[in-house]
Amino acid sequence: MNxxxxxxxxxxxxxxxxxxxxxxxxxxxxxxxxxxxxxGAGKTTLIKVLTGQLCQDEGKACLFxxxxxxxxxxxxxxxxxxxxxxxxxxxLSVYENLAFYADxxxxxxxxxxxxxxxxxxxxxxxxxxxxxxxxxxxxxxxARALMNNGKLLFLDEPTSGLDPVTTKEIHDVLLAxxxxxxxxxxxxxxxxxxxxICDHVILLHRGNIIEQGRPADIxxxxxxxxxxxxxxxxxxxxxxxxxxxxxxxVGEYLEQNRIRAIHSSEPTLxxxxxxxxxxxxx
Amino acid sequence: xxxxxxxxxxxxxxxLRNKTILIQFLMFPAMTLIMxxxxxxxxxxxNFFVNLFAxxxxxxxxxxxxxxxxxxxxEKNTLRVLIMSNVKxxxxxxxxxxxxxxACMVGSxxxxxxxxxxxxxxxxxxxxxxxxILISLLVGAVIGIWSKTEMMATSITVPVxxxxxxxxxxxxxxxxxxxxxxxxxxxxxxxxxxxxxSFELTAERAGVMGVNILIAAxxxxxxxxxxGLS
Numbered sequence: 001m002n003x004x005x006x007x008x009x010x011x012x013x014x015x016x017x018x019x020x021x022x023x024x025x026x027x028x029x030x031x032x033x034x035x036x037x038x039x040g041a042g043k044t045t046l047i048k049v050l051t052g053q054l055c056q057d058e059g060k061a062c063l064f065x066x067x068x069x070x071x072x073x074x075x076x077x078x079x080x081x082x083x084x085x086x087x088x089x090x091x092l093s094v095y096e097n098l099a100f101y102a103d104x105x106x107x108x109x110x111x112x113x114x115x116x117x118x119x120x121x122x123x124x125x126x127x128x129x130x131x132x133x134x135x136x137x138x139x140x141x142x143a144r145a146l147m148n149n150g151k152l153l154f155l156d157e158p159t160s161g162l163d164p165v166t167t168k169e170i171h172d173v174l175l176a177x178x179x180x181x182x183x184x185x186x187x188x189x190x191x192x193x194x195x196x197i198c199d200h201v202i203l204l205h206r207g208n209i210i211e212q213g214r215p216a217d218i219x220x221x222x223x224x225x226x227x228x229x230x231x232x233x234x235x236x237x238x239x240x241x242x243x244x245x246x247x248x249x250v251g252e253y254l255e256q257n258r259i260r261a262i263h264s265s266e267p268t269l270x271x272x273x274x275x276x277x278x279x280x281x282x
Numbered sequence: 283x284x285x286x287x288x289x290x291x292x293x294x295x296x297x298l299r300n301k302t303i304l305i306q307f308l309m310f311p312a313m314t315l316i317m318x319x320x321x322x323x324x325x326x327x328x329n330f331f332v333n334l335f336a337x338x339x340x341x342x343x344x345x346x347x348x349x350x351x352x353x354x355x356x357e358k359n360t361l362r363v364l365i366m367s368n369v370k371x372x373x374x375x376x377x378x379x380x381x382x383x384x385a386c387m388v389g390s391x392x393x394x395x396x397x398x399x400x401x402x403x404x405x406x407x408x409x410x411x412x413x414x415i416l417i418s419l420l421v422g423a424v425i426g427i428w429s430k431t432e433m434m435a436t437s438i439t440v441p442v443x444x445x446x447x448x449x450x451x452x453x454x455x456x457x458x459x460x461x462x463x464x465x466x467x468x469x470x471x472x473x474x475x476x477x478x479x480s481f482e483l484t485a486e487r488a489g490v491m492g493v494n495i496l497i498a499a500x501x502x503x504x505x506x507x508x509x510g511l512s
Contacts, residue, residue, distance in 0.1 A: 051366050076368035087363035089292070091299040096292075103288035104367050128299075148367075 004029045004064065004152055004183040005050060011058035012045055012207075019045045021207040022059065027185060027200075029151075032178050034198035034215075035187040036269060041204040043187035044084060047154050050185070051081060063152070077105075080145035084156040086137055090130040094121055094140055097129060098147060105148040112147075119143045119173070135166035142170060146177065153177065155186040159193060171197050191270040195219075203273055210276045215269055222272040227265040232258050239265075285369045289377025293351070297385070306347045307385045310339035311392035318396050327476070332397035334451060336407075337472035339393065340414035341447030344386050345422040346439050351378050352426025353435030371506070379419055386415045399478070406481055413491065414471040418446065420498035427505045467494035 005027035012020040020042045027033045035043050048054035049061055052071040061068040066075050088097050098112045116122040119139045129137060138158070145153055158174075159167040174184055174197060188194055194201050195215045203211040203218070211218055228246060230238045230253065240246035242264060253259050267275070297303050317331040327333075352375075355361035364374055390411040399407045421442065429435035450472030453460035463469035470490050474481065 053362065053366065073368050076366070079366065081363065081366050083359055083363060085359050087359035087361075089296060089360055090358070091296050092292070096295060100288060100292045101367065103291070104285060104364070104369060106284070144363075 002029050003027060004031075005033075005062070005185065007046075007050070007059070007061045009059035010046075010049065010056050010061055012042070012049060012054065013057050018207050020049070020056070023204075023207070023209050024059075025202055025209065025212065027183060029183050030178065030181050031199045032174065032184045032186065032197055034194040034201040035185070035204055036189065036191065036194045036201050036273070037187075037204035038189055040206075042207040043204060044156055046204075047081075047083075047156055047185075047187060051079065051154055077148065078151045079154065080148055080150035080152070081154040082138075082141045082145040082156065082158055084160070086141040088129045088137065088141060088144070091128055093126050093128055094132070095125040097140065098144060101144050101147060107148065115143050115147055120169075135162050138162055138166065138170065142173060146173075151182060153182055153184045153186075155184065157187055157189070159188070159190065167193070191268055191273070194269055201269065203269070203276065205273075205277050211272065218269060218272050219267050222267045222275050229263045229265055230259060231261040233260050234258070285373040286377040286380070289364075289369070289374055290381050293378055293381040297347075297381075303347045303350060306343045307389050310335045310343065311389040311396075314393045314396045329397045332393055333472065333475040333478075334454075336390065336393045336397075336411065336475055337414070337450040337468050338447040339386070339389060340411065340418055340471055341445075341449070341468040342418075342443050343389065344382055344415045344418040345425075345443050345446065347385075348379065348382050348419050348422025349426040349429070349435045349439045350432070351382070352423060353429045353432045356426075356429070357431050375423060375506075379423065382422075383412075383415055383419055386419075387412060390415070403478055407475065407478060410471055410474050410478075413495075414467060417467050417494055417498050420495075420502045421446075424498070424501045424505050427502075427509050465490060467491055470494075 003026040005025075007026075008024050009022045010020050010024070011018060011022050023046075035046060037043050045054065049056050050063060050068055052063075052068045055069055063071060063075055064078060066072070089100070092100070094116065095112060098115065099109050102109045102112060113122060113125075116125050119142065121136060121140060121143070124132065124136060129140065132140065142155075142158065145155070153174075155174075159170055162170070171193070174186075178184060186198070198215055201212065201215055201218065202209050211221075213221075226242045228240045228242045228250070230240065230250070232238065232253065240249060250259075250262075297307075314332055314335040317335070318329070321331065352361075355364075361374065365371065387408070390408060394404055394407045394411075397407070422439070425435055425438050425442065429438060446466065446468040449459070449463045449466055449469050453463040453469050453472070460469070464473075467490070470487055474487070
């Protein structure tokens with residue numbers, strides 16, 4: 001697979017302090033790539049550099065093989081973005097916001113009704129953005145990011161503060177885009193989101209990459225306990241080694257029909273992050 | 283060009299729902315119509331309110347609306363999304379600037395009509411207004427680009443706007459202020475409008491206006507580059 005994004009020893013400093021510190025990674029085409037880290041880790045700064053809004057102090061970043069410091073209209077046309085606070089015109093209606101961007105992207109306004117129907121906002125097309133709920137605003141922002149059919153989507157905390165239903169709807173849209181071959185680069189501090197939809201994640205802490213790989217691989221790597229947690233029907237909780245020595249005991253409980261719940265103790269990305277940094281993600 | 287037109291059209295829709303900006307465009311033309319038709323004082327110069335409010339309009343409307351529009355777009359992140367969507371900063375500024383300029387010219391036409399200026403005098407009135415609006419527009423753009431938030435833009439715009447818009451009125455009552463005001467474009471425009479029937483572009487007046495335009499243009503270029511928009 002060709003690399004859609006490449007970053008090599010990327011460094012950004014604000015007032016002399018490194019916000020990104022010599023980070024390197026590649027994002028292959030067609031992947032959902034997650035950048036996971038707490039607030040202030042450098043996630044938004046990285047998106048700004050990759051989209052050409054901010055120049056790095058050292059290193060090199062490329063989008064479709066082109067240096068991000070000299071992106072042209074050709075590269076911009078391949079990009080869609082959903083930023084942290086949406087960037088929508090509050091006084092304009094849902095339709096007018098998309099119509100404005102249809103003019104900017106040079107696409108027909110006739111596609112707008114279909115887009116609005118696909119994100120469930122057709123009935124609210126005449127509503128000013130200021131009157132929309134956060135979930136609806138988020139969906140509209142995503143629709144705008146998708147409307148130019150870009151090959152690469154940048155999403156900055158796309159589901160931050162949203163209810164589980166809207167989050168699921170957005171995840172479904174992202175997975176559908178991935179199936180179409182779109183590369184998605186998203187930042188999040190939601191470990192569940194990263195585990196459930198990302199193919200590859202980077203854990204960013206204080207501007208440094210502290211771990212990267214497939215979410216399952218990272219979780220497996222930090223599975224130090226290798227235990228089973230069993231809750232019996234009488235409420236007793238047991239912790240057993242997750243190996244053949246516990247097989248007999250587990251089998252016995254099963255035969256006696258005494259198991260209410262059984263869990264493996266494999267870590268989540270959050271526990272891996274805590275183990276690496278000693279800090280929580282939020 | 284297409285991006286500029288798109289920004290221009292968006293700005294029309296947005297302003298029609300933005301009372302704060304809308305009132306800037308309408309206030310002085312409306313006041314001119316009302317005052318010039320209702321107030322008659324003995325020894326009052328001809329078209330006193332028309333000329334006074336025209337120069338105040340120049341010092342206020344383009345400056346405040348331009349800085350408010352740009353700073354709001356910066357604060358709400360809409361400008362960032364636009365730039366990411368391949369709209370060049372100059373396309374955006376031309377789109378917003380041409381809209382503000384045109385809206386102020388429409389307001390100027392109302393003031394012009396209130397003064398019963400027509401023919402050559404009418405054209406001269408509109409020409410003087412066009413230049414004044416352009417300078418104020420550049421000053422407003424400088425403040426808007428420089429400011430990181432709307433609040434910051436407002437706190438800079440208000441005193442600057444007060445100086446430029448009230449200087450012509452204060453100069454009428456105080457000779458010292460008039461002497462200093464002679465170096466400022468809004469006072470020069472006020473003087474040009476007061477003497478519009480025997481208009482003469484002296485070297486001194488052209489020089490003052492030229493220097494004002496140059497300073498505004500240089501400040502605009504410097505801020506445009508400083509904020510990484512070039």
